[in-house]
Structures are given as structure tokens and as C-alpha cells.
Amino acid sequence: MSEELSELLDGVGVASEDDQDRVISNIVANKEPEEVALLLEALPFNQRLESWDNVPQEEQLAILVAMRSDPRESLLDEMPLESFDVLFQGMEAEDLVELSESLPSRLVDRALRAMDQKQRSYFEGAKQYSEDLAGHWADHHLLVLPQNAKVRDGLRLLRREIPIYADTIFLINRTGHFSDALRISRIMGAPDHLPLVDLSEESIAVINANDSAVDSALKVQKSVFTALPITDESGILLGRLDIGTSCQLANEYYERQLMAGAGMDEDEDLFSPIVKSAKNRAIWLGINLLTAFLASWFIGLFEATLQQVVALAVLMPIVASMGGIAGSQTLTLMIRGHALGQITHSNFRDLLKKEVGVGIINGVIWSLVIGGVVSVWFDDPMIGIVIGLAIIVNIVIAAISGAYIPVILNKFKLDPALSGSVILTTGTDVVGFVAFLGLGTMLLL
Amino acid sequence: MSEELSELLDGVGVASEDDQDRVISNIVANKEPEEVALLLEALPFNQRLESWDNVPQEEQLAILVAMRSDPRESLLDEMPLESFDVLFQGMEAEDLVELSESLPSRLVDRALRAMDQKQRSYFEGAKQYSEDLAGHWADHHLLVLPQNAKVRDGLRLLRREIPIYADTIFLINRTGHFSDALRISRIMGAPDHLPLVDLSEESIAVINANDSAVDSALKVQKSVFTALPITDESGILLGRLDIGTSCQLANEYYERQLMAGAGMDEDEDLFSPIVKSAKNRAIWLGINLLTAFLASWFIGLFEATLQQVVALAVLMPIVASMGGIAGSQTLTLMIRGHALGQITHSNFRDLLKKEVGVGIINGVIWSLVIGGVVSVWFDDPMIGIVIGLAIIVNIVIAAISGAYIPVILNKFKLDPALSGSVILTTGTDVVGFVAFLGLGTMLLL
Numbered sequence: 001m002s003e004e005l006s007e008l009l010d011g012v013g014v015a016s017e018d019d020q021d022r023v024i025s026n027i028v029a030n031k032e033p034e035e036v037a038l039l040l041e042a043l044p045f046n047q048r049l050e051s052w053d054n055v056p057q058e059e060q061l062a063i064l065v066a067m068r069s070d071p072r073e074s075l076l077d078e079m080p081l082e083s084f085d086v087l088f089q090g091m092e093a094e095d096l097v098e099l100s101e102s103l104p105s106r107l108v109d110r111a112l113r114a115m116d117q118k119q120r121s122y123f124e125g126a127k128q129y130s131e132d133l134a135g136h137w138a139d140h141h142l143l144v145l146p147q148n149a150k151v152r153d154g155l156r157l158l159r160r161e162i163p164i165y166a167d168t169i170f171l172i173n174r175t176g177h178f179s180d181a182l183r184i185s186r187i188m189g190a191p192d193h194l195p196l197v198d199l200s201e202e203s204i205a206v207i208n209a210n211d212s213a214v215d216s217a218l219k220v221q222k223s224v225f226t227a228l229p230i231t232d233e234s235g236i237l238l239g240r241l242d243i244g245t246s247c248q249l250a251n252e253y254y255e256r257q258l259m260a261g262a263g264m265d266e267d268e269d270l271f272s273p274i275v276k277s278a279k280n281r282a283i284w285l286g287i288n289l290l291t292a293f294l295a296s297w298f299i300g301l302f303e304a305t306l307q308q309v310v311a312l313a314v315l316m317p318i319v320a321s322m323g324g325i326a327g328s329q330t331l332t333l334m335i336r337g338h339a340l341g342q343i344t345h346s347n348f349r350d351l352l353k354k355e356v357g358v359g360i361i362n363g364v365i366w367s368l369v370i371g372g373v374v375s376v377w378f379d380d381p382m383i384g385i386v387i388g389l390a391i392i393v394n395i396v397i398a399a400i401s402g403a404y405i406p407v408i409l410n411k412f413k414l415d416p417a418l419s420g421s422v423i424l425t426t427g428t429d430v431v432g433f434v435a436f437l438g439l440g441t442m443l444l445l
Numbered sequence: 446m447s448e449e450l451s452e453l454l455d456g457v458g459v460a461s462e463d464d465q466d467r468v469i470s471n472i473v474a475n476k477e478p479e480e481v482a483l484l485l486e487a488l489p490f491n492q493r494l495e496s497w498d499n500v501p502q503e504e505q506l507a508i509l510v511a512m513r514s515d516p517r518e519s520l521l522d523e524m525p526l527e528s529f530d531v532l533f534q535g536m537e538a539e540d541l542v543e544l545s546e547s548l549p550s551r552l553v554d555r556a557l558r559a560m561d562q563k564q565r566s567y568f569e570g571a572k573q574y575s576e577d578l579a580g581h582w583a584d585h586h587l588l589v590l591p592q593n594a595k596v597r598d599g600l601r602l603l604r605r606e607i608p609i610y611a612d613t614i615f616l617i618n619r620t621g622h623f624s625d626a627l628r629i630s631r632i633m634g635a636p637d638h639l640p641l642v643d644l645s646e647e648s649i650a651v652i653n654a655n656d657s658a659v660d661s662a663l664k665v666q667k668s669v670f671t672a673l674p675i676t677d678e679s680g681i682l683l684g685r686l687d688i689g690t691s692c693q694l695a696n697e698y699y700e701r702q703l704m705a706g707a708g709m710d711e712d713e714d715l716f717s718p719i720v721k722s723a724k725n726r727a728i729w730l731g732i733n734l735l736t737a738f739l740a741s742w743f744i745g746l747f748e749a750t751l752q753q754v755v756a757l758a759v760l761m762p763i764v765a766s767m768g769g770i771a772g773s774q775t776l777t778l779m780i781r782g783h784a785l786g787q788i789t790h791s792n793f794r795d796l797l798k799k800e801v802g803v804g805i806i807n808g809v810i811w812s813l814v815i816g817g818v819v820s821v822w823f824d825d826p827m828i829g830i831v832i833g834l835a836i837i838v839n840i841v842i843a844a845i846s847g848a849y850i851p852v853i854l855n856k857f858k859l860d861p862a863l864s865g866s867v868i869l870t871t872g873t874d875v876v877g878f879v880a881f882l883g884l885g886t887m888l889l890l
């Protein structure tokens with residue numbers, strides 16, 4: 001995909017202005033909406049708008065739905081009001097759920113008026129659950145039959161239409177409660193009069209609408225079904241979470257984590273306006289600045305020492321950075337473990353012991369290496385001893401911090417992927433500087 | 446999933462030793478192999494081995510296949526030789542492809558001897574492609590018919606068996622070349638004598654066995670099919686890439702990126718032996734140490750200045766860290782763009798301009814803030830001016846570096862997710878220290 005996209009992108013780039021029209025139409029006609037969405041996101045602002053004008057109106061909805069919200073909004077903002085009527089024609093609830101976060105409420109209302117009663121009620125249903133809950137992402141293209149249906153009924157249903165990503169028929173009772181699921185494959189060739197219940201799957205995982213969306217998405221991915229039923233608290237079948245939506249939720253989750261490492265949003269537009277970008281990123285720089293000032297303040301406590309032994313100033317960054325790296329290794333492993341539910345009370349102590357063990361081994365090894373090099377560099381074994389001791393202290397404390405930080409942040413419902421590394425490096429910076437300069441003050445003056 | 450897993454894990458943790466047997470058997474009977482795999486990975490070494498003894502032999506293969514390779518090897522290493530014969534019974538090529546990286550070649554041979562000719566040839570076929578190519582992951586549970594087949598033939602095929610994740614029938618010509626695909630849904634209720642070709646999909650993306658595995662996986666996820674055909678260079682149908690495998694490939698790709706940020710492997714075992722863990726992580730610490738020594742060496746050039754203006758030593762970390770953060774924001778955005786194929790010659794210059802613009806805005810804003818605070822703190826406006834200028838220089842150079850580093854690393858076929866941030870922070874450290882201490886030498890002495 002990535003290579004193909006690059007080629008398309010270069011194609012758009014080299015096309016003359018008169019040619020753009022033809023090039024874009026050609027791409028839209030031959031590629032999936034998701035690929036066109038990626039392409040549009042990769043175009044600089046003006047070029048993106050020009051290209052968008054060449055996308056046939058009937059293709060626009062699927063492409064907008066597939067785009068990240070920031071670049072999507074850059075297009076929606078420029079669209080003339082009357083074009084929304086075309087956009088909203090025949091739109092389904094699932095599309096509006098995706099788009100509504102990018103639309104002013106006025107336009108959402110307009111879209112709702114263009115929908116039939118059923119789609120409108122699906123939309124209202126989805127809006128009862130926040131984005132991070134499975135219920136928000138319920139799809140309503142279901143194969144459903146009453147509990148007492150026969151194979152004959154199943155075949156009739158399949159002949160009408162099999163929705164995309166549907167490999168099972170869901171059975172419900174008279175009150176709309178989910179009862180069973182059976183694979184389409186099992187009714188092919190089965191006797192007409194057989195009750196479907198007799199062919200149902202032994203066990204299919206059921207998603208509660210209030211379950212975490214990401215957890216549910218991963219559950220669908222691992223389930224060997226292409227969709228799992230979503231029910232409300234009382235067990236009434238609301239819809240399904242299909243594997244297409246699950247892939248999108250899982251990939252967004254991972255991208256959010258990757259972007260969070262740099263304090264950015266998953267929706268960040270490659271070509272968002274400069275001022276908007278600068279503003280988005282300034283907050284993270286500000287937070288980081290506070291932590292940097294904190295570290296500096298601690299260094300300032302040792303001004304007198306630094307004045308006398310300037311070598312300490314030269315070597316300071318080494319101690320801080322070794323602690324930061326060692327701590328981030330533990331932290332990264334722990335964050336993954338927590339996200340997968342693999343870390344609990346029952347194994348945390350063992351994990352901590354292991355991480356501290358790793359910290360001690362690496363602390364000792366690297367303190368010997370660094371101590372040795374520094375002793376030779378500054379021709380003073382005492383400085384070597386000071387930095388060696390500081391390295392051990394900082395690496396071991398970094399391991400302990402890396403293990404505890406996600407536990408504590410989770411307790412306060414904060415995302416360790418976002419704030420974990422700032423807190424960790426602030427800690428390892430401060431501990432590193434204080435240990436090194438403190439030991440220096442004691443042993444070198 | 447994550448909460449459910451945590452509960453299971455606590456259940457195993459509190460169970461008495463006599464009870465373990467029952468608890469584990471119960472979990473294995475009721476959960477998907479993928480969930481049992483996650484659970485086993487989360488158990489400390491000895492407990493993991495004990496639990497494994499309680500997993501019925503007929504369930505072991507699916508669980509092993511679902512595990513990460515490091516924890517999987519911890520189990521395989523302890524299994525008695527005779528138990529492999531049970532494990533290998535009825536094993537399919539796809540399972541052995543997954544397991545073979547964890548098995549000594551002696552055992553792979555033994556597994557191959559237990560397979561029939563067809564499975565053996567599938568395995569040999571997969572081994573012709575490296576892990577990062579789509580051909581390695583070809584699944585062979587296909588619905589295939591000759592190009593001239595009729596709806597009647599299609600229905601007969603479906604009545605026999607519909608493999609998991611199969612929503613299309615592939616048509617091949619006499620020489621085995623892929624020609625068309627049609628959705629199962631389209632033949633339900635179609636007239637018996639209609640040629641299947643008449644119902645085929647207008648366009649289905651075809652994966653070349655030499656295409657990148659991750660790119661192909663994302664293509665499957667976005668395709669609205671549950672599997673895409675894989676062909677060799679000449680167009681002969683080799684198998685399919687199904688959406689289950691695609692999810693696994695995509696998730697592993699993202700986890701690899703997240704772990705790479707801390708210099709670790711996606712396969713890292715939560716409970717790998719301490720010495721092994723320490724060794725794995727030592728390399729990354731060593732690389733980081735070299736870069737830290739480099740930064741220190743540059744600081745050392747300004748020893749005389751530091752001795753006279755000790756405030757510079759106190760403030761050094763601020764300059765370096767602001768550059769590091771700003772640069773990593775650009776770098777993270779660029780790495781994602783490259784991975785998705787969204788950055789090419791045609792838009793790189795525009796992107797660079799935008800990132801430099803963002804850098805200038807944030808550089809100016811934060812240099813004013815920091816310069817102001819520092820002027821007051823040290824009661825010396827000159828130090829404020831020095832740090833302000835250094836901050837602007839470092840943030841702008843950081844933006845440029847963040848944009849260019851992935852381009853350069855990609856040119857050398859190196860993974861920017863792994864080495865990008867080390868190179869970047871080394872650069873921003875050195876530039877930050879030199880700019881700050883250099884300006885200090887010029888303006889303060």
C-alpha cells in the first residue's frame with residue numbers, strides 16, 4: 001500500500017493543473033475510499049482542496065468517513081452548504097456517527113432530517129455511548145432471525161443479501177434478547193426443516209455496549225468470527241462490532257499511543273495550518289519546560305560544587321540519560337502489559353523483582369564501563385567512582401519508577417502512554433543530577 | 446479483553462496449588478487460544494510451566510501458535526521430546542510456519558515428516574519468502590474453482606465447507622493463474638447454470654507474494670473483503686492473506702514500533718530470565734552511552750566558560766530538552782507519514798516548510814518565555830538573551846532534523862522507528878549544548 005500510495009502521490013504532484021482533474025478522477029474510480037483518503041491527507045492544503053473539487057459527489061461520503069478528523073475538517077469547512085444535501089443523501093447511521101464529530105450541530109440536524117426513522121434511531125442509539133465504548137461503534141447490517149427459525153428461513157435470508165463482514169446469523173428471542181449465533185457455513189446443505197438452534201456455535205463472545213471499544217475490537221480480531229454481537233446491559237441485541245471497524249479501532253489505538261509519545265494527537269493533520277500546529281504542540285513543550293526548569297532548579301542547588309569541579313557539569317547529561325533510557329525500557333514493557341491486561345496484583349511483585357534485577361545487572365555493568373572511561377578521561381579515579389555510583393543508583397531507581405508509574409497513572413485514570421514518559425524522565429533527570437552532584441559534593445570537595 | 450484477562454490472572458494467582466489444575470483447565474475450555482496465550486505470557490516463569498502442564502495436549506498447538514516467540518520458546522524448551530509427536534499430529538503448514546522460528550531444525554524436520562505431501566509443499570512454499578513478505582503468510586484454505594465453473598459448482602463447493610474468513614470464491618484458469626473473485630453472497634439464489642465469471646467482482650486487489658507483508662495486511666484490512674488472493678510474479682494463485690492474519694501482522698507492526706522506541710523487541714517476554722533481559726537491553730544502553738559521551742565531549746570544549754559562568758551549567762538541560770521534544774514531534778509525524786506512504790518528493794518541500802514554520806513560531810514563543818524567566822532567576826538579562834537565542838536555534842534545527850532523518854534512514858533501509866529518536870536527540874543535545882555554551886562564551890565572557 002505505502003509504495004502504491006507514494007506513486008499515486010507523485011503522479012498528482014507532477015500533473016499539470018489541467019491534468020489534475022483527470023488524474024484525480026482516475027484514482028477515485030480505481031482505488032478504495034480508504035486509499036483516496038490517505039492520498040488527500042498527504043496533499044498540501046491548497047492542492048487538497050483543488051483535488052477534492054475533482055472527486056465526484058457520490059464518492060465523497062465514503063472518503064470523508066475514511067479520513068482522519070483534522071484533514072477531514074479542512075475539507076468540510078470549505079464545502080458549500082448546498083453540497084451537503086447531496087452528501088447526506090442515503091447516508092447511514094454509521095457514517096453520521098463517524099462524521100458528526102467533525103460537523104457543526106446545525107449540519108448534524110440537517111443530516112438527521114435527511115435520514116429515515118430507522119437510521120435516525122440507530123444514530124441516537126450510538127450517541128448514547130461515548131467514543132471509547134463499544135456501543136458507539138455498533139453496526140446494524142445484521143443477519144437476524146427469531147430463535148425458532150429453521151434452516152429454510154436461514155437460506156431465504158442469505159439469498160436476499162449477505163452484508164459485508166457477516167459470517168454468522170444471530171438468533172434473538174421474542175423480547176429481542178440475543179440467544180445464539182450460527183455460522184453461515186453450517187446451514188449450507190443442512191436439511192430444510194432443521195431448527196437453526198441445533199446448528200448454533202457452542203460459544204460466541206458477546207460484547208456489552210458499555211465495554212471498552214478497543215478491548216472489544218481486539219476481541220473481535222481474535223475471535224475467528226468477522227463480527228460479534230453487541231447487546232445492552234439487559235442482553236437485547238443492539239448491533240454488531242465487525243472486523244472492519246475493529247481494525248480501524250485497533251489501528252487508531254496504536255497510532256494514538258505512538259503519537260502520544262510526542263504529545264500529539266492521532267488526528268494530527270500532516271498539513272494542518274502552521275499556527276494551529278504550533279498551538280497543538282506548544283502545550284507539550286510547555287509541560288516539558290516545567291519539568292526542565294525543575295531539573296535545573298535541582299542542579300542549581302549544587303552551584304558551588306559545579307564551580308569547583310567543572311568536570312561534573314561536563315558529565316551530568318550522561319547520568320541523566322542512562323537512567324532515562326533504562327527507565328523507559330521498563331516503562332514501555334509495563335505499559336504494553338497493562339494495556340493487554342497482563343499485569344495485576346498477582347504478578348506485579350514478581351515483575352518488579354525481575355525489573356530491579358535487570359536494573360542492578362545493567363547498573364553495575366555500565367557503572368564500571370562509564371566509571372573506567374571517566375577515570376581515564378579526567379585522569380581522576382574519584383570522579384570515576386562518583387559517576388559509577390550515581391549510574392547504579394539512577395538505573396535502579398529508574399527501573400522501579402518505570403514499574404510503578406503506569407500503576408499509579410492507571411489508578412488516576414490517566415493514560416500512561418501520554419504522560420508516563422514525561423514523568424519518568426523528569427524523575428530520572430532529577431535523581432540523576434542529585435545523585436551525581438550530591439555524591440560529587442561529598443566525595444570530591 | 447484486558448479486564449477479563451486481569452480477572453483470570455488474579456484467579457490463577459490466588460488459586461491454591463491443588464486448585465491450579467482445575468482453574469487452568471476451566472480457562473482453556475472456555476477461552477480462545479489467543480486469550481490463553483496472553484494469560485500464559487503474563488505468568489511468572491515457574492507458574493507458567495506449571496500451568497502449561499495442565500493444558501490438554503490437543504489444545505497446546507493453537508495456544509503456542511498464538512504466543513509471542515520469546516515466551517513460547519520458554520515453554521517449548523521444557524517440553525519432553527515425546528510430547529512433540531502429539532503436538533505435530535494433524536498440524537497444518539500455516540502453524541509450522543509460525544512455530545518453526547522457535548523450533549530447532551531437528552524438530553522442524555520431525556514435524557515435516559508428520560505432515561502429508563500437500564502441507565509439506567505449502568510449508569516449503571512459505572519458506573521461500575522471508576517473514577516481511579506477504580508470501581510467507583499465505584493461507585491455503587481457499588474456495589477455488591476453474592474459470593468456467595457455474596453457480597451450481599459454486600453452491601456444491603460451499604456446501605462442502607466454507608473456511609473461516611472466506612467471503613469470496615477465487616477463479617483460476619487452466620494454468621493456475623488467478624483470474625477473478627466473486628462474493629459468496631452473489632451466488633446465493635443465482636440461477637444454477639449461470640457462469641460464475643458473470644458474477645465476479647469488478648475489481649479485487651491482488652497481493653504479490655513479494656509485496657511487503659505489513660502493507661499487504663493493511664490492504665486487506667481496508668479492502669472490505671475478508672481475504673485477498675496472493676499470487677506469484679507470474680500470477681499463479683499461491684493462497685490468500687486473510688483478515689485474521691492481517692490483524693496479527695498489523696498489530697505486531699505497531700507493537701514493534703512502540704517497543705522500538707525503547708530499543709526493545711516486540712517479542713520481549715514479560716518474564717524472560719533476568720540475565721537474558723539485561724543482555725537484550727544492554728545494547729540499547731550502550732548505543733545511548735556513546736551518544737551521551739559525544740554530547741559530554743562537546744560540553745567539555747567549553748570547560749573554561751562553564752567555570753566562569755556556572756549558571757550555564759545549571760541551564761544546559763533546558764536547551765537540550767526543548768530541542769529534543771520539538772524535534773521528536775516532527776519526527777513522529779514524519780515517521781507515520783512515511784509508513785503510510787504519504788510522504789514523497791512531491792510534498793516533502795511543503796512539509797518541511799510547514800515544520801520549519803511551526804518551529805520558528807514555537808521557538809520564538811518559548812525563547813521569550815524562557816529568556817524572561819531566566820533573566821529574572823539569575824538577575825542578568827544577558828543570560829536570558831543567550832538562552833533565548835539558543836532555544837530558537839535548537840528548536841528550528843530540531844524541526845529540520847526531524848524532517849530529514851526518516852528520509853535519510855529510509856534511504857539506507859534503516860527503520861526510523863528504531864534509530865530515529867536516538868539520532869535526533871543526539872543531534873538536538875549537541876546542537877543545544879554548543880549553541881548555548883558557544884553563545885555564552887561570545888556574549889558573557
